[in-house]
Amino acid sequence: MIIRTCISNKIAAATLAAALLISVLAGCSSSKNEREQEKKVGKEAVAAQVDEQPGTVYYEIFVRSFSDSNGDGIGDLNGVTEKLSYLKELGIGGIWLMPINPSPSYHGYDVTDYYGVNKDYGTPEDLKKLTNAAHKLGIKVIMDLVVNHTSNEHPWFKSAIADPKSPYRNWYHIEEADAQVPADGAVGGNPWHPFGSLKYLGDFWEGMPDLNFDEPAVRSEMIKVGNYWLEQGLDGFRMDAAKHIYGDFASTINTDAVKASNQKWWQEFRKGIAGTKKDAYIVGEVWDSSVIIAPYLDQALDSAFNFDLAKKLLSGADREQNPDIAFSLGRIYEMYNKSSNGAFVDAPFLTNHDQNRTMSELGGNVDHAKMAAALLLTLPGNPFIYYGEELGMKGMKPDEAIREPMPWHASGTAGGKGQTTWEASRYNTTPNTVSVEAEQADPNSLLSHYKKLIAWRNELPALRDGTIVEKNTDSPAVAAYYRVTNDQKVLVVHNMSKTEQIIDLTSGGNAAKDEFKEIARSSKDGAKLGEGKLKLPPYSTVVLQ
CATH class of the missing domain: 3.20.20.80 (Glycosidases)
Incomplete structure (x- = not known):
């Protein structure tokens, strides 16, 4: 059996039962060959790990604004x-x-x-x-x-650039003005900036000398x-x-x-x-x-x-x-x-x-x-x-x-x-x-x-902490993937387009018709699940459980 892991590790995890694992791994395969090999496994017991990434949502703040x-x-x-x-x-x-x-x-x-x-x-x-x-x-x-880097107004740099005997002189890259040094800055341009008979390295800007x-x-x-x-x-x-x-x-x-x-x-x-x-x-x-x-x-x-x-x-x-x-x-x-x-x-x-x-x-x-x-x-x-x-x-x-x-x-x-x-x-x-x-x-x-x-995300452990495994839908406008922890598995489905989409959850060798019984979350009214088919309103996301 070929298994592409599609898994991220954060903590040690217990094993899943074969039925759960096989259904998830079928969605993980990207090639027809691999899917066919996985089907041959049938109900054979397979032990494997589902590794979790416990996470939280962070918010970036520019305090001044x-x-x-x-x-x-x-x-x-x-x-x-x-x-x-x-x-x-x-x-x-x-x-x-x-x-x-x-x-x-x-x-x-x-x-x-x-x-x-x-x-x-x-x-x-x-x-x-x-x-x-x-x-x-x-x-x-x-x-x-x-x-x-520091500011060029930092006391360390002021001391270093002014005095060759400063204890901070070697805290920066300071050279004689005519020193032969690489001039191809990693972020573009010459990273060396003149200072009298000297020059100093500051990749991002002359006001930011590199340590x-x-x-x-x-x-x-x-x-x-x-x-x-x-x-x-x-x-x-x-x-x-x-x-x-x-x-x-x-x-x-x-x-x-x-x-x-x-x-x-x-x-x-x-x-x-x-x-x-x-x-x-x-x-x-x-x-x-x-x-x-x-x-x-x-x-x-x-x-x-x-x-x-x-x-x-x-x-x-x-x-x-x-x-x-x-x-x-x-x-x-x-x-x-x-x-x-x-x-x-x-x-x-x-x-x-x-x-x-x-x-x-x-x-x-x-x-x-x-x-x-x-x-x-x-x-x-x-x-x-x-x-x-x-x-x-x-x-x-x-x-x-x-x-x-x-x-x-x-x-x-x-x-x-x-x-x-x-x-x-x-x-x-x-x-x-x-x-x-x-x-x-x-x-x-x-x-x-x-x-x-x-x-x-905060309510569903699989959304917050779970592994991600791909799910094929045969629709270029629909993105879908499993999120899996040891105790929960959900299927996330996005209709990225302005038109209604109906997808067959059993396509690609996935037994999602039997796995998922309900729409646990929906971003819009009108989503429907039945007989292995999922109807998605335009620009909507559903989570199946």
């Missing part, structure tokens, strides 16, 4: 605390705070003090208040930790920073530019030596913080293929954002076609499983603070946005939602325009408490239709759709 508690127009930590009830009602189980350290820039990715809190956002006591309140609601809090992780004191300091914030009550970190610790140049970034050095550092970091919080959650920005990502999951990161998957989800929603994600995820998870020895959790998302917003990518089509959300929130792992995505906020680069103020009130910036005004909205100028207040009152809004889907 989220909620203002003191009326200065700038979002702050107390504002986030005040909106925890909104996040709890949405169904969120974790929040990711974009950089909250002191910084000369609005975005915060150029840090000047790794042990401080940006005064625009509040105080360390305000952060404690936030984490304590979140924990009481069962919400975890992780923060951006930017260790690849030198060959210097033991740098590695030690960053582990110290990580431990400090865990001691303050944080539950983990989002690691910015995780593959650029040693990946500075395009010619070397994907060499074995650089990949091994990156992996070794993140393993060192993980080991270094384990004594403070063994279960700290670490999700990394590794903007690359699954082959490059896999080694980072070996006793290092718990998760890496799934950029390739995000493209597929948005493309499928936009084209109204099955993005064929279950099979590809199965292959990826096999790789991640081997690399991590079962200790990884996927981190799917649609878009984030570095990309054009989901609603803009989908041309403002709410139905397509609902289907993208339905795909995202029925997948394994820890799905991440970018603030305002649940409202249909729009935004196109430059960066400030994809990080606009969260619209809380139907009347706009004059509406009342919580509304930030630090940046004028260019794309989100209709709060009477796209805002929390406007959409909470509309059962058909995108916000209501997100609440519904997250509620399904």
Whole structure:
């Protein structure tokens, strides 16, 4: 019997009975040959594992734009605390705070003090208040930790660049102006920036000089920073530019030596913080293929954002076609499983603070946005939602325009408490239709759709924690996959199109006619199940049990 695992590992799992396993594995096969071989097995008892990915839904917050508690127009930590009830009602189980350290820039990715809190956002006591309140609601809090580079205004860098005898001189990459060094920056352009008779390495921008992780004191300091914030009550970190610790140049970034050095550092970091919080959650920005990502999951990161998957989800929603994600995820998870020895959790998302917003990518089509959300929130792992995505906020680069103020009130910036005004909205100028207040009152809004889907996920263990296994439907407009835990199996079916679809659940060698007796959840009225056939209204999602 040929079995394609299509399984992600997180915890050890018990075995399933043969009838359950065979029916699931039939859906996992992608070739006619394999399906025929599986049919020959008949009712032979087969023992196998169904491995789970216990997950929760995370919400990415740009504090400056989220909620203002003191009326200065700038979002702050107390504002986030005040909106925890909104996040709890949405169904969120974790929040990711974009950089909250002191910084000369609005975005915060150029840090000047790794042990401080940006005064625009509040105080360390305000952060404690936030984490304590979140924990009481069962919400975890992780923060951006930017260790690849500092600000050029950081005291370390100022000392290093000014004095060749500075104890920080070797904390950065500083060379004589005429030194012969590689100039092919990993993110484009020449990464070296002039400073008098010297030059320094800053891959992303001259205001962000890269730290030198060959210097033991740098590695030690960053582990110290990580431990400090865990001691303050944080539950983990989002690691910015995780593959650029040693990946500075395009010619070397994907060499074995650089990949091994990156992996070794993140393993060192993980080991270094384990004594403070063994279960700290670490999700990394590794903007690359699954082959490059896999080694980072070996006793290092718990998760890496799934950029390739995000493209597929948005493309499928936009084209109204099955993005064929279950099979590809199965292959990826096999790789991640081997690399991590079962200790990884996927981190799917649609878009984030570095990309054009989901609603803009989908041309403002709410139905397509609902289907993208339905795909995202029925997948394994820890799905991440970018603030305002649940409202249909729009935004196109430059960066400030994809990080606009969260619209809380139907009347706009004059509406009342919580509304930030630090940046004028260019794309989100209709709060009477796209805002929390406007959409909470509309059962058909995108916000209501997100609440519904997250509620399904929180209510059904298989949706929250289960393995994913593909299910063939013979319809290019229908995406379907099993989600399976040891105790529950469901079938998720999406009609991606504007036309009604009727599918035969017994196609492809699947015995779904006998397995699934009821529609456990439906995003729209009109779905019907009977005689092995499932009728799906346009742009709808059902979960069969």
